[in-house]
Amino acid sequence: MSLIHEIDYGTPASKSERQVTLTIDGFAVTVPEGTSIMRAAMALGIKVPKLCAYDMVEAFGSCRLCLVEIEGRAGTPASCTTPVAEGIKVTTQNQRLGRIRRNIMELYISDHPLDCLTCAANGNCELQDMAGAVGLREVRYGYAGENHLGAEKDTSNPYFTFDPTKCIICSRCVRACEEVQGTFALTIDGRGFASHIAAGMDEGFLASECVSCGACVQACPTATLIEKSVIEQGQPEHSVVTTCAYCGVGCSFKAEMKGDQVIRMVPWKDGKANHGHSCVKGRFAWGYANHPDRILKPMVRDKITDPWREVSWDEAIARVASKFKRIQRQYGKGAIGGITSSRCTNEETFLVQKLVRAVFGNNNVDTCARVCHSPTGYGLSRTFGTSAGTQDFDSVEDADVIVVVGANPTDAHPVFASRMKKRLRQGAKLIVIDPRRTDLVRSPHIEAQHHLPLLPGTNVAMLNALAHTIVTEGLTDDAYIRERCDLDAYAAWEAFIRRPENSPETVAGYTRVPAEQIRAAARLYATGGSAAIYYGPGVTEHSQGTTAVMGMAHLAMITGNIGKRGAGVNPLRGQNNVQGSCDMGSFPHELSGYRHLSDAATREMFERDWGVSLDPEPGLRIGNMLDAALDGSYRGIYIQGEDILQSDPDTQHVAAGLAAMECVVVQDLFLNETARYAHVFLPGSTFLEKDGTFINAERRIGMVRKVMQPRSGLADWEITLAIAKAMGFAMHYEHPAQIMDEVARLTPTFAGASYEKLARQSVQWPVNDQAPDGTPIMHVGSFVRGKGNFYITEYVPTDEKTGPRFPLLLTTGRILSQYNVGAQTRRTDNIV
Amino acid sequence: MPTGSPWSVERGEEIICTHKHLAGAALPILHALQREFGFIHREAIPLVARALNLSRAEVYGIVSFYHDFREIPPGRHVLRLCRAEACQSMGADALAERVRERLQVNWHETSADGRVTLEPVFCLGLCACAPAAMLDGRVIGGLDQTRLLALLDEARR
16 A cells, blocks of 8 residues: 555546647657647656646646747747647757746745745645756745745635645636636635735635635645645555545545544545545545544443443344344344445445344345435336436536436535536536525526426426426427337326326416426427436425436436436435445345345345345335334334434434334444434444445445444444344355455346456446446436336325414425534534 | 715615626626726625626636726825836836825825825826826826926815
């Protein structure tokens, strides 16, 4: 292990298909048209000195360090802003260029503190590197002239500082904020010698529009913008590439370490989901891992009114096993169950459902997707044949029309939102269907063509009205429908959707969105080119969630927007591994890969592998478990990494159900609210403390790598193993890789997954013999289920009405700095 | 006129509204605001940003880039003395020294009585009749010490 130094090519890659051949320092090189001379030189391994260029942002040409000579052309053009041309001969190093560069460095250094040895960037400073590269030996201008060395440091942001004395005004931070993040929070204040970087109206980083994504810190070539953790602890010495444990974007990060201490998390440029970008949570809010609230010892108590007593792992596990076994003896096999965690790894989730099915001997297993995206799973599998989004995130780069339904990506999926905003700034059109005026509706340089602010609970009516418009105005892609869809199902649906109750004019009454606005949005979606739908819990966390998901699937099918880049229907999944926890068979009726328990062949495959017989009857869902607890037939539960008392609907019902149980086992990082009703607390481990995989919203299986030992002594998967063993069922795994091997063995869509492959590169399932490198875009050519299917999506108005006693209509949402119930983010500086 | 009416959000919004349809509306709006109020009030920046769908930082960057945009109210009169090469060669530096002494101000400052703000300008295009100045938007060429001080006294009355 060593520190990963990612190559900076200086300027972004050109996407041109035309190739250009030129000569640099006598060597021929062929690169895509539009590539900068600087980047072409890097392709040969020749580094042209540079300061203001950085391959995450467009070239700027301000530092003048990268000047080169081109045979037959006058002057010394900047290699970052000069594109390659056929046959040109470039010289990057000679005496004249060396003299110019050294003089420029002298000017820079004449107004820069000479404190390299005590500077936080020492050892990782591009200015220092360039001084070395150009052979700076003296500064003829002296240091006594007018300078910026007295400028005041801005320490307002909890995670990084801005020290203008070290700033060289290269604008990399300003450009990263604009081009990568899309927030435009930074500017150059003043001009000439007075120029300095300002956040907002020079109001300090914290008060400005800055969202603390860290793009500027990453872009800074000096110690001007630097993490406080690096100032305090020094430069890291090794890096481990891992996957973020916050939202469903699943960004790749380098955990930059000193021994087993995380110094900083830096987004990895090779990460396929994030391409080197991050948000405040993944980049900075990992401090909860070391928070004093972490429980590190197992604890037990006889009654929930007793104080907790710390015990050994052996004692805690033995107690869980004996209590669960006693409950089963006394009340029957089905009296216990478990809940898998969407924060934990696939391997850990797979083990919990295996524990329930193989050891508990029932199917009482469920997961938090029950209250978020289970409608996605069902809706998309019924219509397309797969319980997941259709696209990779990169697909958004080719979208001409983007529809965002019930989702607020700038807060909830910030890194994907930045990519979406980049595409919108390039000219893609935007339709936002959301009761809220989210940032996407209008924020600097982004403006939705149509915002349909419908009344909460009327999604299905709205989607029907959009489809009605497309069908009745003859905007359907008939050739696509004929070739790709089930024509009987389509005909039945078409007859339904044409009915007047689905017209925008009627639906306007429910949604309170004017009919003409609905019609205009429908026309844009159907005729604007490749159209992509992205949606969130604003769709699925409502009654009729599944119907709404089907409604979106219909819209995509009738306009030919499935099975190609730039299109699709995509859930923005909430948690890091909620896709994976569903894929791993966390639902009471499904085995891994969404195969129903009633399928005898699938069941037998598991029975043979596990050496047990499986109950063919689906088990209880979370809600049913709680109901059964109240009627006395359900008495024990194993909850891995979830706080159902805070996150599930009807808190009083949840509390009453938990209180009625005899053995509630909570496994978590912190004593969460649910743990108030627990009899055993098993201290869990963070994503930094174990190996495994997460699956993000684009079905990408990303590696999670252990950077420190589990602080409680056991990783979550080891705890589940210990419970299984204590209950008399030994599972033999030395490493999570073996669990993934078992998943692959038992799950056709994961057949080609292995740690060996994933260590090389993340892949998107299905990954198997037909798609050994995974499947970025699904349903190309034909649907997984064969023909695309249609369902009658009748709108059923909600019976939750406002009135004098309950005058408010509330809806769910996420804010940027916090995550779900806040168990993690509330224990970081994100609370500032 | 350099001195304007007192800052008002409502009036500011009106001005923004009448100009925001223009192509590249930021500069025309900022000029109009400065014409009305004598300077660009800090509160105007978010209003302009919202109207044009820009960030506060971007609008602030524009304001701070141009010396012509003032971020604080000027005195009743604004005297711009040319400091470019032709005027310098005709004694502008000495003139400037006298003015600063008389007003007891530095560049970009306003005299204690609030009457005159002194600003440098780099070329008014009047090199043929250097040294030159601009008083409240009116250009004056062929200045000498006596004439300039007389102008100042008139302005301070």
